[in-house]
Amino acid sequence: MHILVTNDDGPPSNQSSPYVHSLVKSLQSAGHTVSVILPHQQRSWIGKAHIVGASVKPTYFRPGTLHQEDGTTHQLPRGSNGDNSEGDEWVLIDSTPASCVQIGLYHYFQERGPIDVVVSGPNYGRNTTALFALSSGTIGGAMEGACCGKRSIALSYAFSSRNHDPVIIAEASGHAVKLIEHLCANWADGVDLYSVNVPLEPGVSENKVLYTDMLDNRWTGSCFQAVEPTSADDPDLQEQRLRNEGEVEGKKPDPSVSLDTQESTLGPRLQHKHFKWAPSFQDVYRSVEESKPGNDGWTVKEQMTSVTPLKANFKPTPGISGEIKLSDNQPSLYSIVDCDDPYVQEMVQRALTRRLGNASKQISSVSDLPDSSSPLFQYREYERIDFEHGMFESSTSLMNAYVIRKALIRKHYLSNTVAGWLSKNPDSVLRHHFKPAFDFELDYAEFLDDALLEAYELNDSLSKNEERPDSEKEWWILKPGMSDRGQGIRIFNSEDQLREIFEEWEVDSDEEDALEDENDTGVVTSQLRHFMVQPYIDPPLLLPSSSNRKFHIRTYVLASGSLQVYVFKEMLALFAAKAYCAPHEEDDVADLARHLTNTCFQEGGSSNEGSVRRFWDLDQHVPGLSDDWKEKVFEQICAVSGEVFEAAARGMMVHFQTLPNAFELFGVDFLVDSNGSAWLLELNAFPDFAQTGEDLKEAVVGRLFEEMVDVAVKPFFGLGNDSNGDLKLVADIDLGRKA
Known part of the structure; x- marks a missing residue:
């Protein structure tokens, strides 16, 4: 994970901030990317404050030896003025913990990738009970992270001795890291942040970790002590004395001077005084002693770790209780993530970290397993999946693709799958949501007449078109059976136009290289023999808010085991580059920018403004159409998706073979016509997730992969199912195949 660390105690100091360096080291040792931004000095008891009107200035801290005060502070970061030295570098801000979080999230560390969680702490002392928590800069920093939409954890070490034993601190930090990983992998619904208090005691990692409420307590007197103006201490010395007398001994600091309170002979007057922050910690400890078990103060008093779920308004999150069981060092499974696309690689790794934490250990090869039967999850490019290992270790090895699934992903096979299913199930929903198709094989245009001999309906339509006016002619769409990225798709309404299309593709070998450009929509017929034609869907649904551009819906469907089918509720709408124009209204239908919605061959791709939108944000x-047209379209998509997978699983068993220890994510495309009917276009294995772009990356792809882990990965390895319901089960088919 990428973790942003802040605190309210400032940079490492044995006097005021003895724990932060240890935590950072422990997080880094666990394999996390850690970015650190701290107040430049002590900022305890400041809550979630920002300093209004202040111009915030950074300095740059280079940590030294753990538990030694040999770190150095610099005015400019590494790389400035010819400084090319290596090593950790933290940012120090002359402001509050909340300001540190704001600046860290939005102005530093972007090159390291998005922040997964904000950790504020470890605080030098406990932050249990309302009296401590409501003023805590540590909790304030985490609260600011939550207000910025980030998962956040406030971490505090409750010490009973100012003897900073490195062994005890190291154990507490290791324990805290495991707890942070557990919370991130099992983040409860409705929680904005957690307040965690770890007793700084030997053996803390062996003691219980409990979800707790926050004890609601009150001061019984003033938190300030009146002193002579000349006796005010330095703030850092005050903080040190508060910790020593309050945290350790639980008493109110003794007044250093007594003030003359004698009234003037002229009557009562205001006296000139200074006031020193001197809260009575006896109020806190008395309330803890008198409280019933189950709150944060009582839990830490009993030397157990408290975890208090909170909303970003200081309210506790209800319904979360019990003991947290942290796993031992042995992972529940090993994972290999090996994707060519960095976009996908990052999102899969992040999903595993968020949903599994340290229950998953990443390795690079099957040979790295301790034993061949060790639990293994592979998410790899199809060609690199170790199917042999999966077959031999079917009860412990999970793969992210089925071996054979061309009944769905090859267009001409899909057409035959649907046709065969409809012949046996004439009332199937597919009849009204998949256009009948005709497939043929063709090497060269001169053999077109022979290839179309059995396409009676197509021939009949093209013959009738010769006598129809342009506005009444039926249009057809041609698709190569094995191409992708929109290559080779054309529309036509006559045999002459179809012949011209194939003649256009008949190029000599010197020109074939030019057609390999990724933005080209042509194909070479001698290389792609299988073609299919379908009635062209006209008119499509057009939205004025998107300049009446044609769009299709990209749906993500998860097929798991043998066989459950899920549809992901978050869908994309992918728009054509130009406003739609009916084919008969155009002089040249070769301008496919009005008809093809594949963003991959548009200049700029998904980065074009408005080319990719969240489906549920459409008009x-x-x-x-009725105002609930999107809900109705989603219902159609769910019904069609479940039915087409069942058609392939039951009717095309040779060409779609499910496995109990495999799953696969498919990109399924639908086009909505002007009547609101969703038509199935095609299914894509290993879809182009990157076309989602950056704006919807987390909301769509990030959530999809996290749901994939919850629904397909965790149950296989006996780790439960914590899905939040974004993947809707649309088919549960028993094919009798067991792992």
């Missing part, structure tokens, strides 16, 4: 009010 609610569409002429001719």
Whole structure:
């Protein structure tokens, strides 16, 4: 994970900030990326404050030896003025913990990737009970992270001795790291942040970890002590004395001077005084002693770790209780993530970290397993999946693809799958959501007549088109059976146009290289023999808010085991580059930018403004459709997706073979016509997730992979199912195949 660390105690100091360096080291040793931004000095008891009107200035701290005060502070970061030295570098801000979080999230560390969690702490002392928590700069920093939409954890070490034993601190930090990983992998719904208090005691990692409430307590007197103006201590010395007398001994600091309170002979007057922050910690400890078990103060008093779930308004999150069981060092499974696309690699790794934490250990090869039967999860490019290992270790090895699934992912096979299913199930929902198709094989244009001999309906339509006016002609769409990225797709309404399309592709070998450009929509017929044609869907649904551009819906479908089918509720709408124009209204239908919605061959791709939108953000009010048209489209997509997978699993068993120890994510495309009917276009294995772009990356792809882990990975390895329901089960088919 990428973890942003802040605190309210400032940079490492044995006097005021003895724990932060240890935590950072422990997080880094656990394999996490750690970015550190701290107040430049002590900022305890400041809550979630920002200093209004202040110009915040950074300095740069280079940590030294653990538990030694030999770190150095610099005015400029590494790389400035010819300084090319290596090593950790932290940012120090002359402001509050909350300001540190704001600046760390939005102005530093972007090159390291998105922040997964904000950790504020470890605080030098406990932050149990309301009296401590409401003023805590540590909790304030975490609260600011939550207000910025980040998962956040406030971490505090409750010490009973100022003897900073490195062994005890190291154990507490290691324990805290495991707890942070557990909370991130099992983040409860409704929780904005956790307040964690770890007793700084030997053996703390062996003691219980409990979800707790926050004890609601009150001061019984003033938190300030009146002193002579000349006797005010330095703030750092005050903080040190508070810790020594309050945290350790639980008493109110003794007044250093007594003030003359004698009234003037002229009557009562205001006296000139200074006031020193001197809260009575006896109020806190008395309330803890008198409280019932189960709150944070009582839990830490009993030398157990408390975890208090909170909302970003200081309210506790209800319904979370009990003991937290932290796993031992042995992972529940090993994982290999090996994707060519960095976009996918990052999101899969992040999903595993968030949903599994240290229950998953990443390795690079099957040979790295302790034993061949060790639990293994592979998410790899199809060609690099170790299917042999998966077959031999079917009860402990999970793969991210089925071996054979061309009944779905090859267009001409998909057409045959649907046709065969409809012949046996004439009332299937597929009849009204998949256009009948005709497939043929063709090497060269001169053999087109022979290839179309059995396509009776197509021939009949093209013949009738010769006598129809342009506005009434039926249009068809041609698709190569094995191409992708929109290559080779054309529309036509006559045999002459179809012949011209194939003649256009008949190029000599010197020109074939030019067609390999990724933005080209042509194919070489001698290399792609299988073609299919379908009626062209016209008119499609058009949205005025998107300049009446044609769009299709990209749905992600998870097929798991043998066989459950899930549809991911978050869907994308992918728009064509130009406003739609009906084919008969165009002079040249070769301008496919009005008809093809594949962003991959648009200049700029998904980065074009408005080319990729969240489906549920599309217009609610569409002429001719009810306001719930999106819900109705989603219902159709769910029904069709479940049915087409069942058609392949039961009707095309040779060409779609499910495995109990495999799953696969498919990109399934639908086009909505002007009547609100969703038509299945195609299914894609290993879809192009990167076309989602950056704006919807977390909301769509990030959530999809996290749901994939919850639904397909965790149950296989006996780790439960914590899905939040974004993947809707649309088919549960028993094919009798068991792992």
